Amino acid sequence: MKKLLKFVGQRVYIMKRNGFKFMVPLLIILLLSPLFAQDEASRTEMEQILGRFSNYRFGNISLYRLKNIVDIRRAIRMRQERAAGVQISEDILKSIPQDVLSIIEDGVKADESLREITIAIENRGLTPPEAALLEQAYQYFRAKYTGAAEQRIENAYLVTPRSKAGEVPNFIIALIITYSQSQELEESLRKIDPNDIYTYDEMKNFRLDTTFSADNLYDLMMTALIQRNVENKTIEAQGIGNPQWFARKVFGITTSPFANEADLTSFDVQKILRVSEGEPFNFGLKTNELLVSPDWILWRQFPKPGYYDDAGNYVIDSTGSSNSDLPNFGLELKYGIDAINYHSFFSERLTFSALWQNVKLGLILPTDGWASMGKNLFDVDRKLTYAGFGLAGSFDFPIKVIPKSGVFHFDFGYVVGDAKESKYKSRNLDSLTYNPAEAIAKSDFDYLVRGNAQAYYTFGVQIDDNYLFRFGLGATFYQVEKWFYDLDTSNFRRKLTFKKYDEVSVGDVSIRIDFMSTNIATPFGVNLQYFNSGIGGGIWLQVPIIRNTLAMRIDGRGYFVPFKDKQEDWENKGYFVPMVRFIVNF
Known part of the structure; x- marks a missing residue:
């Protein structure tokens, strides 16, 4: 509409007349015809x-x-491809008068715009073809003389x-x-x-x-x-x-990281997962990520960024990034029960998982592996043990029937079989002198985390586009079993048997905050979780070595109990495990 022109404002001519300056408004077109279409x-x-x-x-x-401007590039490129891809038959070309066709051809050779060519046709007293036909002819000659060289x-x-x-x-x-x-x-x-x-x-x-x-x-x-x-x-x-005085910059503008809160896509889920996982850099067209460290090995394969054209063909978007979407699949070998703040080697749990999209499902292995590194390198007192095989998994998903549902997170783990004696305690018991009552009195137990479950409602915010947060509110539950050596005196023999003495269930409200910075040379982030009067989490700093190819991540994870006088028998008062991880993209 012509009323749009009023928003452009007033272009002002400054003229000196008799020593004075006069300001003459140029644009008042709105007042002339506000009700007509543009x-x-x-x-x-x-x-x-x-x-x-x-x-x-x-x-x-x-x-x-x-x-x-990825979406703008893609939209305009798709439109140009549709226009340039139209095959103009000789019958269609013949439908355009030859003198008009010559003006179009000469205009393309002179690198004139479609609008300039239209004006040139009208200036010669001719009638331009309809818009669609004119654009087809324009793109036809443009492809013929310029090779349809795409400008970026x-x-x-x-x-x-x-x-x-x-x-x-x-x-x-x-x-x-x-x-x-x-x-x-x-x-x-x-x-x-x-x-x-x-x-x-x-x-x-x-x-x-x-x-x-x-x-x-x-x-x-x-x-x-x-x-x-x-x-x-x-x-x-x-x-x-x-x-300072014209338009002070506004800091701390808080917005949602989601494109459409009412209809979350896989891109939205991935964006908030990257905050929790600490993934600040875009991978570009590289589709594979490999993370290597003593307590965590991860490989993921992401889809190539792109879109489907009108013919149903997948077109690679060279301006996009593969990790803007969820991974196709991946494999992970990791220590930890992060849901209950038992990170890294302290958990004595090693899980081998498969990943696809927003799902991670894995097998808890019947071994403590190389968990002794926690004590040998970082002086973390070992308290837990392991059992047989188990199942673990996590899911992040929106519930689309609920408007603005955010992203729900669910995490679980469960092991079967009897607990294994903690070899690191080196008890060297003698059945002839061993007294089970004394062991119980001294709480000489091995502790096994039998099962755990966690459910969160999470939502995200971003501040100035460079700082992203994910907040979670939910509940966490786990069950710990106490195992000890009992004395079997049946059949007139004194035999040591490893058996369960008791079990303890712990459940509480839990709160989680994840933070990640982006668009800086060395991004950093923090993860914090409150549960059962304890705080666990980690801090990390990622240093790029070769852009989009190799990075070093320095992080530390730990746990401490600031809100209760005494920690649980199977916990430490606090611990911290620093770690160096290398990330390769290819």
């Missing part, structure tokens, strides 16, 4: 105004640069009515795309091709397929504004003011 003339006039960077200086507008969109800008600090504009005047790699705003926007300016009507009519989170380009751009996927460039565009 026709070709008004759209052309708007594009001429927006196409000159000097007009931004006095406009009553705000200018935003999009931080993530480097920046995208949104022009909106002037907004206050922290306020989300409720209307978009235009979208501008540029192919200049320069980060200087004036250089990027100095002269813009009209074809690279999408007005309100053009964005609304730019239909998107179901692989996008919106039905049209306008709604997609509004989502970007709402999610703060933009940088305010108004001051830089207008060349006046400073951050």
Whole structure:
């Protein structure tokens, strides 16, 4: 609509007359025809105004640069591919008058835009073909003479009515795309091709397929504004003011990390899982991740980023990242019962798991493996033991029947069979002198975590796009068995038998907070969980060695009991296990 032009503001001519300056408004088109649809003339006039960077200086507008333009690149590329892919038969070419066809061909050779070619046809007193046919002919000659060389969109800008600090504009005047790699705003926007300016009507009519989170380009751009996927460039565009007095930068803008809270996708689940797992870097087109450390070995394979075109073919998106989606599958060998704060070697539990999408399901192995490293290297007192095989798993999923459900997390583990004696205690018992009552009095038990379960409701927030949090509220339960050596005196023999003495069940409300920083040279993160008057968790720092190929992660995990006078018999008052992990992407 022509009323869009009022939002562009007023371009002002400063003229000196008799020693005075007069400011003459250029744009008052709204007052002339507010009720008419946006026709070709008004759209052309708007594009001429927006196409000159000097007009931004006095406009009553705000200018935003999009931080993530993957969707824009993909949408425009798909549209260009559809247009360029149309096979124009000779009958269709013959339907266009030869003199008009010559103007189109000459315009393409001169690198003119489609709009300029249309004007050239009209200036010669001819009638342009209908829009679809004209674009097909334009793309046909463009492919013929330029080889359809694809330009890469480097920046995208949104022009909106002037907004206050922290306020989300409720209307978009235009979208501008540029192919200049320069980060200087004036250089990027100095002269813009009209074809690279999408007005309100053009964005609304730019239909998107179901692989996008919106039905049209306008709604997609509004989502970007709402999610703060933009940088305010108004001051830089207008060349006046400073951050102290013109438009103080707003820090700490908190938004949801989800594209659509009402309909979470696998991308949303993966984004919040990356916070918990501490995965700050994008992998690009590399699809494999291998993490190696003494207490954790992990391999995962992610899908190549891309989309399906109209023909159903999967097109690789070179600007995307494989780990923005959930992994296809993976394998993991890991120590720990993290759900109850028993991390790393202290847990005496070694699990071999298979991963796919948002599911991890594994086999608890009937061994303590190399858990002695916890004591030998980190002086962590061992208290627990192991039993036979078991089953463990975890799931992260939204419940879509519940609006804005967040992501639910469920974790469990259970082992079968008798507990094994803790060899590290080196009891060397003699059946002739052994007294079970004395052992019980001294609490000389081996402790086995028989089973555990945890359920969480979690949600995420992000602050300034660089700091992400995942909060969880739920309940955790586990059962510990006490095993000891009893004395079997039947058949007139004194025989030592290892048997269960008692079991203890522990359940409590649990709270979890995961934090991860991104977009910095050495990202860091923290995981904290409160359960049963204890706090467990870890802290990590990831150092990139070779970008998107090799990184070193330094982390430490531990547990301490600050809120009760005495820890459980099978716990330590506190422990901390530092670790170095290497991450390879290929």
